[in-house]
Amino acid sequence: MAKAITTREENYSQWYNDIxxxxxxxxxxxxxxxxxxxxxxxxxxxxMKAQLDAMFKDTGHVxxxxxxxxxxxxxxxxxxxxxxxxxxxAVVTHHRLMNNPDGSGVVVDPSAKLEEELIVRPTSETxxxxxxxxxxxxxxxxxxxxxxxxxxxxxxxxxxPFLRTAEFLWQEGHTAHATREExxxxxxxxxxxxxxxxxxxxxxxxxxGAKSANERFAGAEETYTIEALMQDGKxxxxxxxHFLGQNFAKAFDVKFLNENxxxxxxxxxxxxxxxxxxxxxxxxxxxxxGLVIPPxxxxxxxxxxxxxxxxxxxxxxAEAIAAALKxxxxxxxxxxxxxxxxxxxxxxxxxxxxxxxxxxxxxxxxNGTIEVARRDxxxxxxxxxxxVDRYVEQLLHDIQSGLLQKAKDYRTEHTTxxxxxxxxxxxxxxxxxxxxxxxxxxxxxxxxxxxxTKATIRCIPNDFKEEKGSCILSGKPSKGRVLFAKAx
RNA sequence: CGGGAUGUAGCUCAGUCCGGUAGAGUACUCGUCUGGGGGACGAGUGGUCGCAGGUUCAAAUCCUGUCAUCCCGACCA
Numbered sequence: 001m002a003k004a005i006t007t008r009e010e011n012y013s014q015w016y017n018d019i020x021x022x023x024x025x026x027x028x029x030x031x032x033x034x035x036x037x038x039x040x041x042x043x044x045x046x047x048m049k050a051q052l053d054a055m056f057k058d059t060g061h062v063x064x065x066x067x068x069x070x071x072x073x074x075x076x077x078x079x080x081x082x083x084x085x086x087x088x089x090a091v092v093t094h095h096r097l098m099n100n101p102d103g104s105g106v107v108v109d110p111s112a113k114l115e116e117e118l119i120v121r122p123t124s125e126t127x128x129x130x131x132x133x134x135x136x137x138x139x140x141x142x143x144x145x146x147x148x149x150x151x152x153x154x155x156x157x158x159x160x161p162f163l164r165t166a167e168f169l170w171q172e173g174h175t176a177h178a179t180r181e182e183x184x185x186x187x188x189x190x191x192x193x194x195x196x197x198x199x200x201x202x203x204x205x206x207x208x209g210a211k212s213a214n215e216r217f218a219g220a221e222e223t224y225t226i227e228a229l230m231q232d233g234k235x236x237x238x239x240x241x242h243f244l245g246q247n248f249a250k251a252f253d254v255k256f257l258n259e260n261x262x263x264x265x266x267x268x269x270x271x272x273x274x275x276x277x278x279x280x281x282x283x284x285x286x287x288x289x290g291l292v293i294p295p296x297x298x299x300x301x302x303x304x305x306x307x308x309x310x311x312x313x314x315x316x317x318a319e320a321i322a323a324a325l326k327x328x329x330x331x332x333x334x335x336x337x338x339x340x341x342x343x344x345x346x347x348x349x350x351x352x353x354x355x356x357x358x359x360x361x362x363x364x365x366x367n368g369t370i371e372v373a374r375r376d377x378x379x380x381x382x383x384x385x386x387x388v389d390r391y392v393e394q395l396l397h398d399i400q401s402g403l404l405q406k407a408k409d410y411r412t413e414h415t416t417x418x419x420x421x422x423x424x425x426x427x428x429x430x431x432x433x434x435x436x437x438x439x440x441x442x443x444x445x446x447x448x449x450x451x452x453t454k455a456t457i458r459c460i461p462n463d464f465k466e467e468k469g470s471c472i473l474s475g476k477p478s479k480g481r482v483l484f485a486k487a488x
Numbered sequence: 489c490g491g492g493a494u495g496u497a498g499c500u501c502a503g504u505c506c507g508g509u510a511g512a513g514u515a516c517u518c519g520u521c522u523g524g525g526g527g528a529c530g531a532g533u534g535g536u537c538g539c540a541g542g543u544u545c546a547a548a549u550c551c552u553g554u555c556a557u558c559c560c561g562a563c564c565a
Contacts, residue, residue: 032555032557239565308523363524
């Protein structure tokens with residue numbers, strides 16, 4: 001049967017598109033740049049969301065919801081911010097349709113023009129800070145630690161499912177603090193939460209670091225980022241946490257009285273991760289046979305396939321095994337479809353990335369065994385049916401840690417030091433990945449390198465070591481190495 | 489937003505150059521035989537040819553516009 005997925009070697013982009021489509025993560029929609037997230041893709045996002053939400057709550061945050069629409073005037077209040085987003089905003093200009101007089105359908109009613117146009121949020125800093133102004137008077141109102149789960153719209157020129165879509169789902173945290181130090185601590189705390197989530201749940205190793213001025217969020221004083229490396233050697237910015245200083249507090253006049261009865265502007269952070277993480281998950285682990293989902297985020301962790309079909313005696317045993325697994329907290333599904341053949345199902349579950357498949361047949365019943373197949377390595381073993389629940393529980397842990405280790409090894413192999421432009425370019429062309437190189441700290445050098453090689457500074461790593469050297473471009477003195485890569 | 493390509497059955501595509509009432513494979517439905525890695529045979533269902541105009545006795549085919557997708561750039565998470 002046609003194995004419909006393009007191989008990674010053949011065409012990495014096409015491979016990614018094939019996985020998204022064939023595994024049933026998402027479909028294109030009738031609207032340019034927007035996707036329909038299908039049940040499997042959405043279930044993965046729901047699992048991510050549930051875990052992140054718990055982690056935010058654990059660190060003292062609460063959820064709220066702010067409007068989709070932002071008055072146009074709000075967006076222009078913070079100069080850097082508006083410059084960053086103005087080019088990609090959807091604008092609502094009217095509020096009514098009418099029948100076209102020529103009978104050809106509906107048209108915008110010109111008499112229903114809005115007094116003030118509304119922007120569909122590309123991010124919510126402005127409307128949130130406009131609101132916080134009313135919520136904050138005293139240091140006793142601080143810190144204010146709020147998150148929202150929402151959709152946002154950025155009118156992108158070129159889109160790709162999950163990685164960059166015109167509309168996407170995300171969470172955006174917006175916090176207000178009494179001091180600069182506390183706000184920076186908050187931004188770092190969330191940075192840490194993101195990194196932990198990526199590694200512990202997505203099995204996606206990330207480099208923690210700070211963005212250069214060029215790559216920083218519009219309106220931020222400092223942007224902390226987690227950067228992951230995809231299988232094609234390109235980096236993916238997977239989550240950012242911003243220290244906003246007093247920029248938004250000043251723009252929206254958010255002040256509080258401190259303990260000494262003095263008025264001060266509050267200090268702010270914002271932070272977000274999006275459905276882009278689903279794309280990162282795909283590109284971190286999946287292979288030419290389809291999706292590979294780490295167990296902790298897999299909607300179905302174990303599937304039991306009766307062989308050759310769901311006969312009563314097989315199903316009885318399957319139900320018992322499923323019950324034992326459920327008792328251990330495993331998300332298990334029994335395939336009860338009598339029409340499809342086992343071979344077809346095997347291929348299908350591999351395509352959909354189910355971490356563990358149990359094959360239970362008549363022969364197994366006779367022998368008291370069951371076949372266990374793991375998705376990540378494609379290994380199959382036949383084990384004693386009696387201990388299958390404990391075996392599978394352990395196997396899920398092994399798969400989770402195995403995926404992380406494999407991704408770490410890949411990253412280690414694809415992180416290279418370069419000390420001059422020739423090496424830099426050579427490495428970039430031949431194997432890609434992260435390149436650790438000296439940089440003089442100027443925006444000019446950074447932009448020039450980008451122009452010459454398409455590689456950007458992904459981050460100034462947290463584990464930045466003081467090391468004397470000279471910038472690979474300008475030759476000027478550098479205090480240490482930063483990480484470059486081509487990025488999504 | 490520029491350059492290139494493509495839209496015909498759920499999917500992959502032929503037919504378009506040279507206009508004449510819509511094709512294949514696969515999937516799907518039913519039946520029989522099957523059954524430990526994408527089954528075999530037989531019989532069926534399924535398409536206003538992306539959309540809107542135009543030319544013509546006649547348009548999947550020619551012309552104009554438009555929408556969408558893919559690849560390559562520029563821009564960005």
